[in-house]
Each structure stands twice: as C-alpha cells, then as structure tokens.
Amino acid sequence: MMGVASWLVWQNGGGAVPLSLYAVQLALNLAWTPLFFKEHQLTYALADITGLLGVLTATVVEFNKVSPQAAYLLLPYLGWSTFAAGLTLDIWKRNPKERRVPKAWQRAADSLDDQLGSANGDEASATS
Numbered sequence: 247m248m249g250v251a252s253w254l255v256w257q258n259g260g261g262a263v264p265l266s267l268y269a270v271q272l273a274l275n276l277a278w279t280p281l282f283f284k285e286h287q288l289t290y291a292l293a294d295i296t297g298l299l300g301v302l303t304a305t306v307v308e309f310n311k312v313s314p315q316a317a318y319l320l321l322p323y324l325g326w327s328t329f330a331a332g333l334t335l336d337i338w339k340r341n342p343k344e345r346r347v348p349k350a351w352q353r354a355a356d357s358l359d360d361q362l363g364s365a366n367g368d369e370a371s372a373t374s
Contacts, residue, residue, distance in 0.1 A: 247323065248320065250316075250319055251309060251315075251317070251319035251320050252265065252268050252316070254309075254312075254315060254316040255313055258312050258313050260313070261312075264308035264311070264312055267305040270301050271301040271302045271305050274294055274295075274297055274298040275298055275327075278294045278295050278298065278330075286344055287346055288334070288341060288346070289338065289346055291338075292331075292335060295330060298327055299327055299328060299331055302320070303324065305320065306321070306324060
C-alpha cells in the first residue's frame with residue numbers, strides 16, 4: 247500500500263516535499279528494526295520511532311494535498327507505527343539496564359536533576 251501511495255503522489259505531480267518526506271520515513275523505518283532487534287539499542291530505537299511518527303504524519307498530510315487516496319493508503323501504516331512506538335516505549339521503560347543513553351543526554355539529565363534538587367532543597371529550607 248505504501249508503494250501504491252507514493253506512486254499516486256508521483257503520478258499526480260506531488261513534487262519534492264511529499265516524496266522527500268516519504269524517503270525520510272522509509273529510512274527511519276529501515277533503521278528501527280536493527281536498532282531494536284539486533285543491537286538492542288532501546289534509547290536509539292525509541293528516538294528513531296518517535297522521529298518516524300513525526301515524519302510519517304507529515305508525509306500523510308503532504309500526500310493528502312496531492313492525493314487523498316494516497317494519504318488513506320498510509321493510515322494503516324501510521325496506526326501500526328503508533329502501536330510499535332507504544333510497545334517500544336513500554337519495553338524501554340521496563341528495561342532500565344538496557345537503556346544506552348548518549349553521554350550528552352546523560353549530562354543534560356544530571357544537570358537538570360541537580361537544578362531540580364537544589365530548587366527543591368531551597369524550598370525545603372525556606373519552609374523550615
């Protein structure tokens with residue numbers, strides 16, 4: 247159905263934007279499977295599928311401008327991708343030891359924790 251949808255957009259002169267979005271979501275889709283199943287990189291897989299949902303939604307919107315039928319053909323894929331994203335998030339939450347967070351993300355999270363901790367500490371000392 248995805249191939250038919252992209253063909254309809256191409257046949258109707260959809261142009262660069264919808265077909266580029268389509269190509270990007272295909273790449274994100276292709277990346278998710280090895281990230282999740284082979285490499286067990288749950289954090290990267292979650293980031294990937296979140297990006298996929300955003301780009302796929304934009305693809306559906308752009309396809310609809312060119313061919314409503316093409317947009318409708320992508321809706322089952324959007325539904326399945328949303329379900330897969332929910333499963334990925336749940337598995338990520340249930341497996342904290344499998345979370346491989348980039349160092350920059352961890353530093354940002356630690357900094358935020360420090361800021362929140364000092365803010366909460368300031369409130370506690372101000373109320374006592």
